[in-house]
Amino acid sequence: MNNLHNPPVFDGHNDLLLNLWLHHDEHPADVFLQGPLKGHLDLPRARLGGFAGGLFAVFVPPADYAAQMKPAAAPHDPLGITRRQIAILHQIEASSAGQARVCRSAREIEQCMQQGVLAMVLHIEGAEALDDELALLDEFYDAGVRSIGPFWNLPNQFGVGISGGFPGSPDSGDGLTAAGKALLRACNRKRVMIDLSHMNEKAFWQTAEISDAPLVATHSNAHALCAQPRNLTDRQLAAIRDSDGLVGVNFGTAFLREDGKRDGNTPITEIVKHLDYLIATLGDDRVAFGSDFDGINVPDELGDVAGLPRLLHALAQAGYSPGLIEKLSWRNWLRVLKRTWGE
């Protein structure tokens, strides 16, 4: 199966920068550009899979995890980690001889896709590094950051993320703090996308009330099919639909399977089931991919980014039209990014 006739894929979420920061901090750009990297994503495999770009997350891991995985980096320095991971993406661009670019607008993404240049958008997952006065938001924006999830699963100065295991509800108590609400307003002013994927129930509804942008969950699935607390309830999906937002479907088996297990022995059709459900709820224009490559366990049948043609093939087998597959693959992401960022 080749991907000659497949549409390019623009994807809502990956954790490549965490992988590079943890394991390849000496020569991160070279290992990404040349491959093969341990993990789901490097440039040669991206080319094989038709992966045209996506949101690349800067992720500040919890202090104890970082200390264990990267003892040399202690003491814990969220700002230093954030700046370093942003710098890594810029190094990739600088070393790529025009093969990869940090994109700041939908127009730049479209140009990259037309020219076969990997389109990389900077996203911050867990904004611990931002101080309460938001003084650093301008610095990050100037560095290319166009999307922010205020917190990951653990509480920080902006609010409380989702905690609790499977099966569980997204309701984990308190939501946004006053600083979190101020961050959302600042993001609206700068037209930085706000990611709801790690928000607990209360923060989700506060965001729905405060934000004037479409509601976007970059890498979450349907709670009705898999009761992970990180997946979205029907009420949340309806709110995303009503805001004309988007959900990027997560390829992680723990977010797909009815039993919530991390198990590679999970057919690709489990991704199709979530897409079916999300499309039935949100419509054809508000569903896309949010792989979470390098952050989760994917079905063995998919394997890594080079396996994307197998997913697109499964969609065709399930009766999805070429036009719908193109929407899921990239058009819907571009549509919601234009609505959020401006043309």
Ligand SMILES: [Zn+2]
């Ligand atoms: Zn995540």
